[in-house]
Amino acid sequence: MRLNKKEQYLLGFASLLLGFLFIILLKANGVAGSQVTPQEAVARLIQTEQENQQLSIGNEKIKQELVKYDQGQSAWDLANEQLKEAQMNAGLIGLTGPGVQITQDDSKRAANAQEDSACFIVHEKDIRGILNALWNGGAEAIVVNGQRVTTNTEVFCSGLYIQINGTQQKPPYVIEAIGDTNILSGALKFYGWDKLGDLEQQLGITRKPPEVLSNIVIPAGKLRDYHSAKPTTEGT
Amino acid sequence: MHKTLALPVTVVAIALGFLISIQAQTQKNVSAAEQISADRMTQMKSVLANSLAQNATLQKDHSSLLEQLDTARKKVGTDPQLLAELAQLQMVEGTQAVEGPGIQISIDDRDKKVLYPLSTDDLATMINTLKFAGAEAISINGQRIVSSTAIVLSGSSTIFVNQVPINRADGIPYELSVIGDQDTLFDYFSKLEAPNLKQDNKTVSIARKTLRIPSYKGMYTFKNAVPVIVP
Numbered sequence: 001m002r003l004n005k006k007e008q009y010l011l012g013f014a015s016l017l018l019g020f021l022f023i024i025l026l027k028a029n030g031v032a033g034s035q036v037t038p039q040e041a042v043a044r045l046i047q048t049e050q051e052n053q054q055l056s057i058g059n060e061k062i063k064q065e066l067v068k069y070d071q072g073q074s075a076w077d078l079a080n081e082q083l084k085e086a087q088m089n090a091g092l093i094g095l096t097g098p099g100v101q102i103t104q105d106d107s108k109r110a111a112n113a114q115e116d117s118a119c120f121i122v123h124e125k126d127i128r129g130i131l132n133a134l135w136n137g138g139a140e141a142i143v144v145n146g147q148r149v150t151t152n153t154e155v156f157c158s159g160l161y162i163q164i165n166g167t168q169q170k171p172p173y174v175i176e177a178i179g180d181t182n183i184l185s186g187a188l189k190f191y192g193w194d195k196l197g198d199l200e201q202q203l204g205i206t207r208k209p210p211e212v213l214s215n216i217v218i219p220a221g222k223l224r225d226y227h228s229a230k231p232t233t234e235g236t
Numbered sequence: 237m238h239k240t241l242a243l244p245v246t247v248v249a250i251a252l253g254f255l256i257s258i259q260a261q262t263q264k265n266v267s268a269a270e271q272i273s274a275d276r277m278t279q280m281k282s283v284l285a286n287s288l289a290q291n292a293t294l295q296k297d298h299s300s301l302l303e304q305l306d307t308a309r310k311k312v313g314t315d316p317q318l319l320a321e322l323a324q325l326q327m328v329e330g331t332q333a334v335e336g337p338g339i340q341i342s343i344d345d346r347d348k349k350v351l352y353p354l355s356t357d358d359l360a361t362m363i364n365t366l367k368f369a370g371a372e373a374i375s376i377n378g379q380r381i382v383s384s385t386a387i388v389l390s391g392s393s394t395i396f397v398n399q400v401p402i403n404r405a406d407g408i409p410y411e412l413s414v415i416g417d418q419d420t421l422f423d424y425f426s427k428l429e430a431p432n433l434k435q436d437n438k439t440v441s442i443a444r445k446t447l448r449i450p451s452y453k454g455m456y457t458f459k460n461a462v463p464v465i466v467p
Contacts, residue, residue: 007241014248021255025262041280043394043403048287050400054453055294062301066308075312079322086325089456091383094464128360136386140461151328151383154367163368178461217464223325229334229372229415231323232448 091150091221095141097178099216100185102130105172122171124157130175130188131155137187139177141218145169148221165222181212327373330382330452334373338415338447339422342408344439351436354410356387356395362412362429363387369424371416373449377402380452398454413447 068078087093104127107120131149134142142149147164154163161168177184188210309319326332341362345354363381366374374381379397387397394401403409414421422442430440 007245011245011248014245014252018248018252018255021252021259025255025259041277041284041405043401044405045280045284045287046401048284048291051453052287052291052294054400055291055298057455058451058453059294059297059301062298062305066301066304069308069312075309075314076318079309079314079318083318083322083325086322086329086331088458088463089329089331090325091329092325095458095461096464097461099460124364125357125361128364132360132386132388135384136388138457139384140458149383151330151381152367152371153383154364156364156368180460218461223328226324226327226372228336228338228417229327229449230336231327232333232335 090223091141091148092223094218094220095178096215096217097140098181098212098214099139099176099178100134100181100188101211101213101216102175102188103172104130104175122173124155124162127162127173127175128155133187133190134175134177134179134184137179137184139179139184142175142177143218144175145173146219148219150221152224153221176213176216176218178216178218185210185212329456330373330380333449333451334415335448336372336415336446337418338371338373338413338445339418339425340443340445340447341410341412341414341425342439342441342443343410343412343433344408345436346409347437347439349437353393354433354438356389358433359387359395359397359410362425365424365428366412366414366416366421369416369420371414371421373413373415375413375449377404377411378450380450382452382454384454384456398452413449415447415449418444 065078065082069075084093088095104122106122127144131142131144144155144164147153147167147169150165153165156163158168161170162173163169323332327334343354359376363374363376376397379385379400379402381397385398387395390396390401394403396402414425422444426442430442433440
């Protein structure tokens with residue numbers, strides 16, 4: 001195809017314009033597609049707002065305490081009241097109430113040659129997952145095989161057994177939690193209970209459905225000595 | 237010759253017309269979108285600034301209230317031993333801010349080579365290992381870890397610890413502060429946790445430090461549980 005001069009110019013100009021427009025179009029689309037900053041600001045905002053809320057609650061608590069001092073309430077009574085509360089929070093008091101019970105046991109079926117025997121046992125991760133779901137469901141106290149779950153409780157896999165609070169635990173693992181039984185059951189369902197159900201069907205890991213009990217007794221935990229941490233004198 | 241040229245020129249002309257119209261449309265949309273997003277951003281910034289100012293006031297109130305409380309307690313002569321015991325217990329349950337020797341762990345998962353960004357499971361595993369190593373106090377991005385702390389994912393990437401989102405917009409994504417025996421903490425974490433993280437190209441740094449860990453700002457509630465009466 002041979003073109004005369006005029007046509008060549010025309011075609012050349014058209015191509016240039018085309019390229020130019022393409023670039024602008026691409027740039028414009030790029031701009032439209034990159035608006036992440038507001039989302040980040042939202043996350044920061046939620047964080048600050050929630051911290052503010054927590055702080056206001058904390059401040060309110062201190063104010064109430066100050067009022068009690070002003071009213072001349074016995075200092076000894078007040079301190080003891082707080083001590084009781086702190087012991088309760090720290091899990092050093094045995095508790096009783098309605099709750100749920102979850103039992104998990106290793107599979108009774110032996111793994112065949114093609115199967116990984118690690119899939120047939122209950123792992124520490126499964127237990128931790130259940131604990132996490134229960135706390136998220138507002139559990140007030142949790143115990144695993146008689147071991148109260150406190151701030152310092154580890155659920156650590158040591159090969160042949162699972163270490164909880166420094167003790168050796170073997171299956172079956174019985175987890176009991178006190179709290180609102182409806183919310184606890186809901187939280188369990190939401191976070192992974194059904195996934196565990198699949199495992200059970202495939203591999204025979206024993207997993208009883210969560211039992212709702214009207215009265216669970218959870219023993220007190222043990223207080224650990226702290227050597228490194230000291231209370232700060234100021235700030236939160 | 238002119239016949240053969242007619243077709244390409246027509247095609248080019250059509251394409252050109254098409255592009256120009258799209259261009260005009262997009263330009264209009266983009267400027268409108270930019271306008272909206274800029275507006276939102278300014279609003280957001282003012283709300284955020286407000287919230288941060290409130291936060292500063294609350295923090296100030298809090299420390300002055302704590303001071304008042306301290307003087308009130310001294311005035312009525314609360315048994316110092318009882319108070320020490322109380323502080324000890326509150327350190328354990330987390331409502332008391334603490335300081336002491338420990339390690340600070342920084343994890344950066346923003347590298348493009350990272351296949352799996354840090355998950356809630358990763359965080360839970362790390363905390364468990366640190367507890368195994370005898371940690372006395374732990375915080376993730378400023379949230380104190382207590383017995384009832386749940387670490388959950390909301391949406392596709394927002395991690396909630398103590399019901400508070402901990403994701404950061406800028407800076408190091410995850411910072412864990414841990415107080416306890418420095419050597420044990422360092423040893424356990426660098427041997428048990430760091431290798432897995434590094435394998436996925438996450439940047440991990442562990443520093444021995446004297447740290448301050450904030451208090452747990454949430455609430456312990458006991459609505460269903462009642463103390464067992466010890467005879």
